Amino acid sequence: TQLLEQSPQFLSIQEGENLTVYCNSSSVFSSLQWYRQEPGEGPVLLVTVVTGGEVKKLKRLTFQFGDARKDSSLHITAAQPGDTGLYLCAGANFGNEKLTFGTGTRLTIIP
Amino acid sequence: DAMVIQNPRYQVTQFGKPVTLSCSQTLNHNVMYWYQQKSSQAPKLLFHYYDKDFNNEADTPDNFQSRRPNTSFCFLDIRSPGLGDAAMYLCATSRDRLAGNEQFFGPGTRLTVL
Numbered sequence: 001t002q003l004l005e006q007s008p009q010f011l012s013i014q015e016g017e018n019l020t021v022y023c024n025s026s027s028v029f030s031s032l033q034w035y036r037q038e039p040g041e042g043p044v045l046l047v048t049v050v051t052g053g054e055v056k057k058l059k060r061l062t063f064q065f066g067d068a069r070k071d072s073s074l075h076i077t078a079a080q081p082g083d084t085g086l087y088l089c090a091g092a093n094f095g096n097e098k099l100t101f102g103t104g105t106r107l108t109i110i111p
Numbered sequence: 112d113a114m115v116i117q118n119p120r121y122q123v124t125q126f127g128k129p130v131t132l133s134c135s136q137t138l139n140h141n142v143m144y145w146y147q148q149k150s151s152q153a154p155k156l157l158f159h160y161y162d163k164d165f166n167n168e169a170d171t172p173d174n175f176q177s178r179r180p181n182t183s184f185c186f187l188d189i190r191s192p193g194l195g196d197a198a199m200y201l202c203a204t205s206r207d208r209l210a211g212n213e214q215f216f217g218p219g220t221r222l223t224v225l
Contacts, residue, residue, distance in 0.1 A: 033213060042115075042201050042216030043154070088153055092212040097142045097161055097205060099214060101153035 002027040004091055004102035012108040013079060021074045021105045023089035030094040032065055032072045037086040079109045114138070115217035117202050123223045124192050132187040132220045134202030143185040144214065145177060146201040154201055160185065161208070189222075197224045 004025045013019055023032070031050045035043035047056050049065035049072060056063045060083075062075040072089055089102035116135045124130040134143065141162050146154035158167045160179045174196070176188040189196055199221050203214040 031212070035216075040219070040221070042117075042203075042219045045213055045215065048213055086151060090214075095208050097159065097208045097212060098156060099212065104151065104153045106151050 002029075002091060002100045004089055004100055006087075006089060006102040006105045008105060009103065010106045010108075012110060014110050015080060016078055019076050019079060019107070021076075021087055021107070022071070023073065023102050024071045025091065025100075026070065027091070027100075028069050029091035029100075030069070031092045032069070033090045033092065033099070034063055034072070034074055035088040035090065037088065039085070043086075043088055079107075081109045081111050083107060084109050115202055115204055115215055117200075117217035117220050119220060120218060121221050121223070123225065124189075125225050126194065127191045130189050130192055130222070132189075132200050132202075132222070134185045134187075134217055135183050136202075136204045136215075137183070138204055138206075138215060139182065140204035140206050140215070141182075142205045142207065143179060144203040144205075145175075145185070145187045146203065147196075148199045148201055148219070157187070192222070192224045194224050197222055 007022045033048045034046045037043040047063045052067045052069045054065045060077045064073050087105045090099040118133050144159040145157045148154045156168050157171045158177050174190050178186045199219045201219045202217040205212050205214045
């Protein structure tokens, strides 16, 4: 069974600060996705990383896939209240339509 | 805009009273999923359809059933809801089994069991 552990589980920081969320596994994934879920809504896909070592930027968000494709990180620069939500990483494997979701990180940005 | 739609957004039912949640998609995706999500936890896969092929997760209770009458629609039936079934139910779609397998979620249905 593949598992994805996210850390921290909860994070509450002031607006303008930087933060990093980690997603770790002992298993290799073909690709890894990051979702953000706002209260009362479904998860929204932010990014997919496919290549080991890949770095993708989405405005103030920087996503990195580990060289061995077992882990990933999400870095947010100058956090804003709109970044508040549940962040989920999810691993995918070629030929399998199911995702392995991470344990989730609840992020709160305090104005 | 292509999207995943869930109805209703909020559903209240009584203990033991059957309930049906619906999901429709305009993405023409092959795969449709039903997830259960409880507060601040990751979504838990209940089952999914790859086209017409139904795939049940081993730990999904028999109380949960699903139907996919066509590509666009999928239903979740809870035959006898218990208090522990109160949760957010998420429908998602994906195009196929290729690497990446990005899933697109609906807004969810919040189920309350009285």
